[in-house]
Every structure is written in C-alpha cells, then in structure tokens.
Amino acid sequence: MRTKILLNEDEIPRQWYNLAADLPTPMAPPLGPDGKPISPEMLAPVFPMNLIEQEVSQERWIDIPEEVLQLLYRWRPAPLVRAHALEKALGTPARIYYKNESVSPAGSHKPNTAIPQAWYNKEFGIKKLTTETGAGQWGSALSFAGALIGLEIKVYMVRISFDQKPFRKVMMETWGGKCIPSPSNQTQAGRDVLAKDPDTPGSLGIAISEAIEEAVTDPKGETRYALGSVLNHVMLHQTIIGLEAKKQLEKAGEKNVDVVIGCAGGGSNFAGLSFPFIHDKINGADIDIIAVEPASCPTMTRAPFAYDHGDVAKMTPLLPMHSLGHTFVPAPIHAGGLRYHGIAPLVSAAINDNLIRAESLHQLECYQAAVTFARTEGIIIAPETSHAVASAIREANKAKDEGAEKVIVFNLSGHGLMDLLGYQKFFAGELHDYAMPEEELQKTVAQLADYPKP
Numbered sequence: 269m270r271t272k273i274l275l276n277e278d279e280i281p282r283q284w285y286n287l288a289a290d291l292p293t294p295m296a297p298p299l300g301p302d303g304k305p306i307s308p309e310m311l312a313p314v315f316p317m318n319l320i321e322q323e324v325s326q327e328r329w330i331d332i333p334e335e336v337l338q339l340l341y342r343w344r345p346a347p348l349v350r351a352h353a354l355e356k357a358l359g360t361p362a363r364i365y366y367k368n369e370s371v372s373p374a375g376s377h378k379p380n381t382a383i384p385q386a387w388y389n390k391e392f393g394i395k396k397l398t399t400e401t402g403a404g405q406w407g408s409a410l411s412f413a414g415a416l417i418g419l420e421i422k423v424y425m426v427r428i429s430f431d432q433k434p435f436r437k438v439m440m441e442t443w444g445g446k447c448i449p450s451p452s453n454q455t456q457a458g459r460d461v462l463a464k465d466p467d468t469p470g471s472l473g474i475a476i477s478e479a480i481e482e483a484v485t486d487p488k489g490e491t492r493y494a495l496g497s498v499l500n501h502v503m504l505h506q507t508i509i510g511l512e513a514k515k516q517l518e519k520a521g522e523k524n525v526d527v528v529i530g531c532a533g534g535g536s537n538f539a540g541l542s543f544p545f546i547h548d549k550i551n552g553a554d555i556d557i558i559a560v561e562p563a564s565c566p567t568m569t570r571a572p573f574a575y576d577h578g579d580v581a582k583m584t585p586l587l588p589m590h591s592l593g594h595t596f597v598p599a600p601i602h603a604g605g606l607r608y609h610g611i612a613p614l615v616s617a618a619i620n621d622n623l624i625r626a627e628s629l630h631q632l633e634c635y636q637a638a639v640t641f642a643r644t645e646g647i648i649i650a651p652e653t654s655h656a657v658a659s660a661i662r663e664a665n666k667a668k669d670e671g672a673e674k675v676i677v678f679n680l681s682g683h684g685l686m687d688l689l690g691y692q693k694f695f696a697g698e699l700h701d702y703a704m705p706e707e708e709l710q711k712t713v714a715q716l717a718d719y720p721k722p
C-alpha cells in the first residue's frame with residue numbers, strides 16, 4: 269500500500285509538451301486592434317521574444333533549459349500521493365491519486381511557470397516584471413522567482429483578495445516583490461475604473477490592464493509583463509505536472525487512468541496535469557478529463573466561444589476563448605484564482621474538440637469537500653483546489669455506485685494556509701452559493717458582439 273510515489277531528480281521530464289501541435293482543429297490566431305492576426309513583433313513591448321517564440325510554437329516537445337531545471341529541483345519532481353484515507357472515508361472502490369503542487373516554496377503550481385518566465389526575461393536582458401494576481405498565489409510565485417533569478421517584481425493584486433489575504437503581500441515583500449491593491453491610482457487604467465466605481469472589488473481583468481500599462485510605458489524599455497495563466501507558453505510550462513504524473517502512475521503499477529481532474533481559473537494547473545493525458549486521448553486512450561469552475565463564474569460551461577480581450581482596458585490582443593466578456597466583474601466568492609472572465613485558448617480549443625468536459629460547482633460543496641480532505645488526507649487546500657477535490661469526490665462516489673475500480677487523478681494546485689478567512693466564514697455559516705442568473709449572463713456576453721467570430 270504505497271502512499272507517496274516519488275521520482276528522483278534525474279527522472280524529471282526534460283521537455284515540455286505543447287498541445288497546440290496535436291489539436292485536431294488548429295487554433296484561431298490572436299487578433300490585433302485592426303481585426304487582423306497579430307505578428308510576434310506586435311507582442312514585443314509586452315513579452316520578451318524568447319517567450320513569444322514559445323507562445324506561437326507548433327513544436328510538440330520543447331526543451332526545458334538546464335538552468336531552469338536546476339531551479340525547479342528545489343521542490344520538483346513533486347509527489348504523486350495515493351489518497352488512501354479519503355478513499356476509505358468515501359468507501360469507494362476507486363483509487364484516487366493527487367499530484368501535490370502545494371509543496372513548492374510559494375505553495376502552488378504557479379512557480380512552474382514563474383521560474384521559466386523570469387529566466388527567459390533575464391536572458392533577454394529585462395530588469396523588471398509587472399504582473400497581476402488574484403488569490404495572491406501567482407504574485408507570490410513570481411516574487412519568489414524574481415528573488416532566485418534577480419529581477420524586480422511589481423504585483424497588482426485584485427482589491428478584494430488584497431483585503432481578504434493581507435499576509436500574501438507580506439510573503440511577496442519577503443521575497444523582495446512589491447504588491448499594491450488594484451485598481452490603483454498608479455495607472456490610467458486603474459484611475460479610469462476608480463472614477464466610475466470607487467468601491468469596486470477589482471478583477472483580474474483590471475489588474476492585468478494596470479500591469480501591462482506599467483510594463484509598456486517604461487521609458488527605459490527594461491520592463492516586461494508576466495501572465496500567470498491563460499497564454500500558450502504558461503500552459504506549456506505547467507505540463508511538467510502531467511508528464512511527471514504519468515511516470516509516477518506507471519511506477520504505481522497503474523496501466524490505465526479513467527478520470528483526470530483540475531480546477532480552472534485561467535486554465536493553467538488544469539492544462540498542466542491534463543494536456544499530457546489529452547495527448548494519450550488523441551492517440552486512442554479512453555480518459556474522462558474534467559475542468560472544474562465555480563458556478564458563479566461559468567466561463568467554460570455557459571459562456572460562448574468568442575474573440576475577447578484578456579483585460580478590461582483592452583490592452584491584450586483579441587484571444588479565441590470561452591468568455592463572459594472582459595468587463596465582467598465576478599461575484600466575490602472565496603476562490604479568487606477562479607474568478608476570471610475568460611479561459612485559456614488552448615483549454616477552449618480542447619473543449620471545442622470534445623477532448624475534455626467542463627463542470628461547474630457551488631462553493632459550499634467545495635468547502636465541504638475541502639474540510640473532508642483536511643480531515644482525511646490532512647492538507648488544508650486552497651479554495652480553488654477545493655473545486656477539483658469536490659469533483660474527485662463526486663467521481664469516486666459514482667464509481668462506488670457503479671462498483672467500478674476506477675483510477676482518478678486530480679491536481680492539488682495549492683495549499684490554503686493563506687486562505688483561512690474563507691474557511692472561517694464557511695464554519696460560521698456566512699458563505700452562500702451563487703449561480704449567475706441567465707439574464708445577467710446574457711447582458712455581460714452581449715459585449716462580445718462587437719468582435720469578429722473565431
């Protein structure tokens with residue numbers, strides 16, 4: 269009865285997997301302000317060219333630089349854990365495994381891309397990175413990477429999360445990063461939003477606008493912007509999760525995997541675990557791959573596939589993705605990292621090609637699942653992660669009803685030790701479920717009519 273399935277450092281995957289090379293339907297290109305496909309050069313004020321090359325790459329396998337691997341070894345390969353205690357509590361015949369990404373120094377999967385992004389920027393001669401953060405995990409991860417690699421980091425943190433999680437800022441500062449609440453008075457994008465709504469809880473879309481504005485207006489041209497999710501190169505860097513997991517499942521003697529689950533905000537931890545399994549699915553494997561989102565922000569389950577901006581001030585190109593509309597400000601549920609109006613174009617493409625399916629869950633079921641997990645497996649998970657756990661519990665119960673010995677793998681994207689306010693409110697009965705009314709959904713997606721159809 270093995271519990272932890274570990275890999276040695278010399279067993280770490282040495283290449284990332286690029287799903288773009290294998291999609292049955294090629295992705296529509298990002299569009300510029302003139303409605304025409306953008307060229308890599310148009311992204312140059314925002315990202316360094318070495319990352320832009322990855323963003324547009326159609327290569328199936330991309331080498332991980334040796335220096336990046338050396339930094340990832342601080343916590344990788346990450347354990348794959350068999351959830352014996354959870355299985356027992358549920359009385360399920362299913363074998364449940366989780367990839368524990370909470371073991372990174374910043375507490376989540378986000379350093380898997382923060383490290384390479386910081387490294388490629390440094391290689392390109394960049395001195396400072398700006399970014400947004402929702403729950404604070406990405407801002408922490410980039411601050412951590414900045415400390416290791418030697419870059420200045422400035423983080424715009426969505427105001428509601430900034431207020432809910434004050435210690436995130438201290439974490440970022442400890443690594444040398446600077447964190448301010450968004451919207452702020454430091455950018456035109458922030459000032460515009462504050463003029464209209466001084467009490468706004470903020471949104472990832474607003475924080476992205478502020479971070480991009482600061483990067484592209486640096487008179488010295490030494491600042492670039494880093495995005496913690498959504499873009500192709502971020503999905504790429506995260507595939508190390510699934511590539512490790514596949515080796516570990518083989519070590520555990522599992523020949524087949526039946527269900528793969530990840531929560532999805534911008535889509536990166538889900539993509540990281542699932543894309544290597546999608547590769548198998550494209551090649552004939554029968555795997556049910558589930559992306560889980562909150563019912564209050566139903567991007568994958570209810571929003572149309574459309575061209576939309578990634579941010580409120582329309583500074584990003586138009587991306588082909590499922591989107592609720594870039595001005596959408598989600599309900600302030602506690603899973604801050606899942607409150608994003610869009611979802612990665614690569615994840616959207618996988619939905620459209622029926623390679624994966626999406627599910628939406630309410631927060632009370634997710635918190636209950638998180639408490640069950642803490643009281644069985646012991647880890648207090650992030651509210652984002654609780655969506656994956658709740659879905660895994662549903663699947664394990666289904667397997668019990670069917671009497672099926674299924675193999676279920678989910679991504680434990682982060683710990684929740686900085687998210688205890690949500691738990692406190694859950695125990696006090698102060699949290700509520702919220703599903704977006706159809707009328708509100710139709711109102712917010714109406715803005716997508718302004719753009720070309722992908």
Ligand SMILES: Cc1ncc(COP(=O)(O)O)c(C=O)c1O
Nearest residue numbers: 405497533534535536537605682
């Ligand atoms: C722990 C954790 N899980 C999941 C997410 C969602 O992001 P993504 O969908 O890019 O993995 C976040 C985002 O902040 C997070 O902090």
